[in-house]
């Protein structure tokens with residue numbers, strides 16, 4: 118067969134989480150992503166074989182969480198943007214801390230995390246690198262979070278690996294643009310689901326905060342430390358609320374501001390950060406409880422300062438919890454949404470606060486995925502990063518052959 122290409126997902130094919138894909142083409146073996154799924158217990162991809170290069174699209178743990186494990190096995194060349202390497206380092210350290218607290222083993226230690234930091238090779242959007250074997254790789258912005266990129270490998274055929282993508286401009290990052298390819302490996306998180314219009318969502322979000330603050334309550338916004346917190350801070354900019362920001366998102370914001378080249382408007386984020394209060398102490402937390410808006414991690418309420426705040430506010434029906442992201446089944450925020458309860462370190466308690474959900478997703482919706490795929494003009498499409506890819510099959514088959522591999526399966530393409 119001419120220029121046989123082999124693909125195997127070690128994780129993250131028919132699921133959202135612990136992504137890892139091995140691509141063999143033109144005598145090269147490339148690993149895209151090596152993530153872990155945080156949870157109780159955390160989940161890991163299958164062990165990776167030795168590869169020529171590792172290519173990480175962005176810092177979210179489900180794409181980058183197991184890099185230290187790779188380094189412990191001797192891997193020394195990991196492509197990532199500079200901000201991805203710095204933020205993932207922060208998340209690796211946090212993962213070790215959480216695993217100690219929760220009592221779950223993680224297959225790497227702090228030495229491996231240190232080693233990982235030295236194994237990154239910086240790559241930049243709109244640039245390319247030679248891979249040898251007459252192949253090169255181009256880097257394109259993925260629009261998902263600051264520093265997220267897609268990899269376009271050009272050899273005997275062209276393969277585009279998207280990682281997570283967003284195709285609309287958000288306040289924090291600019292949209293991804295399609296790139297031409299023969300084989301498109303595309304995330305499919307929102308197959309069959311659409312997002313509300315961003316401008317309408319932002320309006321409803323601010324109107325609902327008005328309502329809660331107007332009745333004398335506090336709005337608690339649990340948000341992921343990486344990117345979602347900063348997007349919310351930008352949405353809150355100019356709204357005039359007394360906002361307090363707690364958790365790891367503070368450090369991530371500082372890193373983002375140190376690397377302004379990955380932001381849509383660094384100036385906006387700087388101004389928005391200057392307009393809110395950062396919690397630095399117990400005293401700060403007490404002040405935050407008397408404020409109007411508390412933005413804090415963790416996004417799924419499985420740990421972090423959010424539980425401290427909720428412990429104080431749970432009996433107040435005037436206050437509210439506004440969820441801003443995806444709720445994994447089994448997470449604390451899912452329990453809150455479905456049963457009005459939260460697990461406080463092993464004890465489930467009723468929460469009297471109002472609960473609302475706002476879809477601030479950083480992933481392309483169903484129709485956006487179809488439009489994006491069509492514009493890349495692929496002959497073949499491999500769908501991954503989804504627990505239900507079926508709704509995309511029919512529309513994508515109108516213009517390409519579609520593959521929906523499962524974890525572990527090796528296939529030629």
Ligand SMILES: [Zn+2]
Pocket residue numbers: 175177261281
């Ligand atoms: Zn992501």
Ligand SMILES: [Zn+2]
Pocket residue numbers: 134177179180281502
């Ligand atoms: Zn992801």
